[in-house]
Amino acid sequence: MDVNYHIPSFTDHYSLNLLLIDYMKDNPDRFRDGVRIASVFGAFAGSMWNGGRSVAGKYEPKMTELILKEYNKRGIPLRFTFTNPVLEEKHLSDGPCNEILKMADNGLNEVIVMSPILEQYIRENYPNYKITSSTCKQIRDMDDLNAELDKPYSLVVIDYNWNNKFDQLEQIKDKARCEILVNACCQPNCPRRGKHYTEIGKFQINVCNVAKSNLAVGDIVRDPFECEFMNYHIYMSNKFSTHISPESIEKDYIPMGFNQFKLEGRTMGDMDMLEMYVYYLVKPEYKDLVRFELLKYLTGGIKYFNIFPRG
Numbered sequence: 001m002d003v004n005y006h007i008p009s010f011t012d013h014y015s016l017n018l019l020l021i022d023y024m025k026d027n028p029d030r031f032r033d034g035v036r037i038a039s040v041f042g043a044f045a046g047s048m049w050n051g052g053r054s055v056a057g058k059y060e061p062k063m064t065e066l067i068l069k070e071y072n073k074r075g076i077p078l079r080f081t082f083t084n085p086v087l088e089e090k091h092l093s094d095g096p097c098n099e100i101l102k103m104a105d106n107g108l109n110e111v112i113v114m115s116p117i118l119e120q121y122i123r124e125n126y127p128n129y130k131i132t133s134s135t136c137k138q139i140r141d142m143d144d145l146n147a148e149l150d151k152p153y154s155l156v157v158i159d160y161n162w163n164n165k166f167d168q169l170e171q172i173k174d175k176a177r178c179e180i181l182v183n184a185c186c187q188p189n190c191p192r193r194g195k196h197y198t199e200i201g202k203f204q205i206n207v208c209n210v211a212k213s214n215l216a217v218g219d220i221v222r223d224p225f226e227c228e229f230m231n232y233h234i235y236m237s238n239k240f241s242t243h244i245s246p247e248s249i250e251k252d253y254i255p256m257g258f259n260q261f262k263l264e265g266r267t268m269g270d271m272d273m274l275e276m277y278v279y280y281l282v283k284p285e286y287k288d289l290v291r292f293e294l295l296k297y298l299t300g301g302i303k304y305f306n307i308f309p310r311g
Contacts, residue, residue, distance in 0.1 A: 006041055014067060040078060051200060086202055111129045130154035177260075
């Protein structure tokens with residue numbers, strides 16, 4: 001059975017992700033059985049509909065086209081994190097988001113949604129896209145979760161608080177369409193998670209409006225939101241009860257019928273994300289070698305890196 005991983009940031013981790021994808025193709029024996037990169041999620045700068053993590057900057061069509069081409073020619077879908085929870089009808093006409101969906105409308109790329117009004121808009125105007133239901137919905141009731149799976153979603157990313165609660169996970173009626181966030185940095189039952197998504201959504205709209213003006217991002221008035229867990233790395237968050245190890249994925253989750261797994265890390269640095277990939281994807285006996293070679297290629301411009309544009 002394929003073990004499908006959905007990995008973060010087709011922009012911020014652009015070179016690292018393409019390097020990983022090509023390296024996995026060339027060295028399949030070094031990776032855990034069945035693992036594959038099923039998609040890369042994130043958003044381009046200027047995407048007002050983006051949620052979950054903020055993305056600053058102006059929309060750049062040529063860079064968008066280049067990044068889209070590099071992933072798609074490898075058969076890797078981009079999944080747009082259009083999960084802003086505070087969208088209104090007036091935001092549906094946003095130019096960059098509509099242009100991105102038109103550019104990427106080739107039957108391969110996908111969208112993750114939270115807002116009902118945006119979901120309806122995309123279904124009506126861009127019917128070729130597979131649509132995933134976001135973990136940002138924070139569905140904590142089993143009946144509600146199974147009802148979500150009755151809807152026409154390609155996948156449903158379940159709330160991380162279900163992780164490792166196997167008696168409850170057994171009650172999910174369509175496990176093959178559940179995507180599980182295995183490396184959440186949030187504390188279990190985080191009381192601020194919903195508010196955090198809301199503040200990020202507001203900030204994202206402001207960032208995009210500022211990008212169309214002469215203001216700087218620093219001029220945006222933002223409600224303060226600090227969380228100590230935002231900077232946790234894998235060897236800190238793996239102490240949480242919600243953490244799922246690669247061994248547990250193989251021993252527990254795959255036999256149960258789950259085979260879709262999400263690695264968060266859009267705002268992590270490349271070195272943190274590299275360690276995450278080694279931790280989850282690589283066979284134990286090859287971890288040091290793979291880590292060393294990927295780091296060498298990534299920083300030294302050797303063999304793989306020279307096919308990617310710098311900067």
